Amino acid sequence: MxxxxxxxxxxxxxxxxxxxxxxxxxxxxxxxxxxxxxxxxxxxxxxxxxLAGKYFPKVGDRIIGRIEEIEVSGWWVDINSPYRAFLPLGEAVEEFVDVRRVDLSRFYDIDDIIFCKITKVTKNKIIQVSMKDMLARKLFGGITIKITPYKVARVIGKGGSMIEMIKKKTGSEIYVGQN
The missing domain is CATH 2.40.50.100 (RNA polymerase II/Efflux pump adaptor protein, barrel-sandwich hybrid domain)
Incomplete structure (x- = not known):
């Protein structure tokens, strides 16, 4: 082969x-x-x-997710996978938050788009993500373009050359998630 x-x-x-x-x-x-x-x-x-299909998460992947649900201790995130990811409060904000008094939608609300990092994937496919990464952030405005996971490497290019060229030519800020 x-x-x-x-x-x-x-x-x-x-x-x-x-x-x-x-x-x-x-x-x-x-x-x-x-x-x-x-x-x-x-x-x-x-x-x-x-060549086709859903994304299967791996620890260390940087991904784009959509907040689906707010819990007492964090957020459930759609990561374009058969599995959802959980963003715990402690992985999302630096400050102390009294969850009895603070509405967590103040930080991330349903349908917010985030660029985050996968920090844990268990055998039972429980996925945890974090905003404690230098590239992690809430994304505002713009558009989301879906591509198959197989084509992600081509969009990025060798050493990030393709994505840098696209950014320069379009004058855009571009985030490519592994998902």
Whole structure:
């Protein structure tokens, strides 16, 4: 199999040899694709990047989310995934907040758009996000353009070259989430 080759579900990809697998399944140390996508093989991992479908969160990803629901201790965020993420109050604001007296919609309200970072993904797919990242912020105005997760790397370009060129040519501030 060649790197960057498009593979079908069930395609044999090689021997596992202790490597991590993503979007693949293993039978007798043989690795097969679970999805239609582009093959990526390295010394550490065999993975298939899906050509279509939903985003599956990973710790460290910077994403764009929409506030869906406000709880007593934080916010539920739609992250364009089969799973929602939770933004705890302590990961969203620096100051002490008396939740008995303060309406949390003062900080983030339903339908607000945020650029945040995934800090936790459990085995049960409980996802936590944080605003404690230098790039994290509430986004105002503008438009949201959805692209498939597979194309995110192309929009960013090598070393951010493509996104920088788009920013310069359009005079826009652009945020690209992994989702």
């Amino acid at each position: 060649m790197q960057r080759e498009i593979v079908l579900p069930g395609t044999y990809l090689g021997e596992r040899k202790g490597r991590k697998v993503t979007n693949c399944y293993v039978e007798d140390d043989k690795v097969f694709s679970k999805v239609l996508g582009v093959l990526k093989i390295s010394e550490e991992e065999i993975s298939v990047v899906p």
